[in-house]
Amino acid sequence: MAKAIITLHETEGVSPLIAKPSHRLWTVLILLALTVILWQTSVLAVSAGIFLLLLLWCGIPIQLILGRMLLLLPFGAGAAIFIPFHTEGIKAFELFGFAATEEGLERAIVILLKLVNANLLLTYLLAVTPLFVLLRSLRSVGVPAVLLELILLMMRYFFLLREEAVSMFKAQRSRGMNFKGWLWSSRAYKRFGELMGVLFLRAYERSKRIYIAMSARGGLEGDTKMASKTDGEATVTVDARNAGGTSAEDYAGDAGAFPEFAAEVKNVTFSYGKIKALNGVSFNIPIGSKVALMGPNGAGKSTLISLLNGLELSQAGEVRLFGEVVRRDNGDRLRRRVGVVYQDPDDQIFSTSVEEDVAFGPRNLGLSADEVEERVDTALASVGMRDMKRRSPFELSYGQKRRVAIAGVLAMKPDFIILDEPMSFLDPKGRDELQALLDGMRQTGMTILIATHDVDFAAEWADHVLLLKDGKLLASGTAELLFEDDLIEEASLHLPRLARPFRLLRGAEEHRPRSVKQAAQMIWRLIVKGNDSTAAPKPDGLAEDRETKQRLAGVYKQPPY
Numbered sequence: 001m002a003k004a005i006i007t008l009h010e011t012e013g014v015s016p017l018i019a020k021p022s023h024r025l026w027t028v029l030i031l032l033a034l035t036v037i038l039w040q041t042s043v044l045a046v047s048a049g050i051f052l053l054l055l056l057w058c059g060i061p062i063q064l065i066l067g068r069m070l071l072l073l074p075f076g077a078g079a080a081i082f083i084p085f086h087t088e089g090i091k092a093f094e095l096f097g098f099a100a101t102e103e104g105l106e107r108a109i110v111i112l113l114k115l116v117n118a119n120l121l122l123t124y125l126l127a128v129t130p131l132f133v134l135l136r137s138l139r140s141v142g143v144p145a146v147l148l149e150l151i152l153l154m155m156r157y158f159f160l161l162r163e164e165a166v167s168m169f170k171a172q173r174s175r176g177m178n179f180k181g182w183l184w185s186s187r188a189y190k191r192f193g194e195l196m197g198v199l200f201l202r203a204y205e206r207s208k209r210i211y212i213a214m215s216a217r218g219g220l221e222g223d224t225k226m227a228s229k230t231d232g233e234a235t236v237t238v239d240a241r242n243a244g245g246t247s248a249e250d251y252a253g254d255a256g257a258f259p260e261f262a263a264e265v266k267n268v269t270f271s272y273g274k275i276k277a278l279n280g281v282s283f284n285i286p287i288g289s290k291v292a293l294m295g296p297n298g299a300g301k302s303t304l305i306s307l308l309n310g311l312e313l314s315q316a317g318e319v320r321l322f323g324e325v326v327r328r329d330n331g332d333r334l335r336r337r338v339g340v341v342y343q344d345p346d347d348q349i350f351s352t353s354v355e356e357d358v359a360f361g362p363r364n365l366g367l368s369a370d371e372v373e374e375r376v377d378t379a380l381a382s383v384g385m386r387d388m389k390r391r392s393p394f395e396l397s398y399g400q401k402r403r404v405a406i407a408g409v410l411a412m413k414p415d416f417i418i419l420d421e422p423m424s425f426l427d428p429k430g431r432d433e434l435q436a437l438l439d440g441m442r443q444t445g446m447t448i449l450i451a452t453h454d455v456d457f458a459a460e461w462a463d464h465v466l467l468l469k470d471g472k473l474l475a476s477g478t479a480e481l482l483f484e485d486d487l488i489e490e491a492s493l494h495l496p497r498l499a500r501p502f503r504l505l506r507g508a509e510e511h512r513p514r515s516v517k518q519a520a521q522m523i524w525r526l527i528v529k530g531n532d533s534t535a536a537p538k539p540d541g542l543a544e545d546r547e548t549k550q551r552l553a554g555v556y557k558q559p560p561y
């Protein structure tokens, strides 16, 4: 970190002296202007000394200061060598027949001191201000917002490219790539060319996904003011400001127009060229339900999510969202009611601070600054990230980025939220917190669909399960489906873990606990039943231990929950 010339993160242990980045920027700009104006050697020398002391006082490492001074060397050397010989005045000395003047020497020293002063000031600014924050504070000095957004977006791509390059490089090294003698090997150059090609393709794919995420949050639309919701012939027009969190009461004046389903998928087919990703899929998602979308890799889950969010249109059949058929001309508007949290948060986060990113969607809804702030605060609080709202998202851990991505969608107050593999990369506590968050969302009446491979989570959480395989719907129904042996085998899933011990007990095979609480209650009932009844279940392959059962039944006079 100490060697960094441009810092992305704030240097640890460094105190900025001036707390607000825009004040810092203004102070440095004013001091830079003074440095340009002043020509007195003594004043410049004293100011350089003071700046140096202040930098050290801030905790900026001396190595960093010296490292940046080295950058001056080419310019400094130019000034020191040529200026004395090119300035008219009293001769000071002669070298190789060229005369250096006293005025020239003084001018060279002044220019050197100006460079040192400017360099110290910039070192201070860059060391105590993350680059993204610094760029944003340029707004306060009148740099047009559009230009800054463009610079920030380009930087985002630059960092993405760098991240992709680093991860590819690591992967290649872990598979034995080494650079010994690579300078002389034509094979190495060929490999390098291939790697660069793949790197740009990956960065391109990533930028495509970011573009999709931006458009999913209304970032690339023209008119954001009004949205209309149609159901068959009836049309209800609502202000986009209220489009999120629409409830049955909003439709009270037109009870017939309130749709029963968040999504209706009828005989939908979708292909990528010759690859049929979805083939005649049909199901309905009732409003307010909790749906788990499951199936093996390549089953078509992500494709289905793109259709449910109106980002792709079905090639045959139809998709209805809240009663309205998704078409090219209404996709943007319907999408505001359907929030998608993508599997990889890096595909979704593109702003320079956590709060900016979460505010992106609400701003696109045309909300006032106060409303945007209120939504950002509430959404960040609900995912436990309010304390980090001023941080750069690129400095966060994967799990924290996931929370920011969820907050970004929650701030849009969607009626229907889709999460693609939300549990992956979360630590156990993070998973529990996410589950609590999902419960909270459910209580607000939101419809939730989660694409997941996690059978245990789906069994405990979902009301409805959709099982996909090879682009076809194998089954749809309650979470009971996850206990059907033939079905779970066909869908390449496994029996929920909680149900497995019951399978090993004779007479207990039919027990299907969906949560730890249910499992505990079932065990308790089995113990009591075993104590009283001759039809007690026996552990497979074990002798019946009557004494143990009696003891347990004595301990659990009441169900444990």
Ligand SMILES: Nc1ncnc2c1ncn2[C@@H]1O[C@H](COP(=O)(O)OP(=O)(O)OP(=O)(O)O)[C@@H](O)[C@H]1O
Pocket (backbone or CB within 6 Å): 272, 275, 276, 277, 295, 296, 297, 298, 299, 300, 301, 302, 303, 304
């Ligand atoms: N952009 C694309 N171009 C070509 N084929 C694609 C593309 N995206 C997906 N496919 C193909 O469509 C099929 C369904 O893919 P999809 O990503 O929807 O599956 P999935 O169930 O989400 O898989 P996973 O669980 O691995 O994320 C797969 O056979 C996949 O190879």
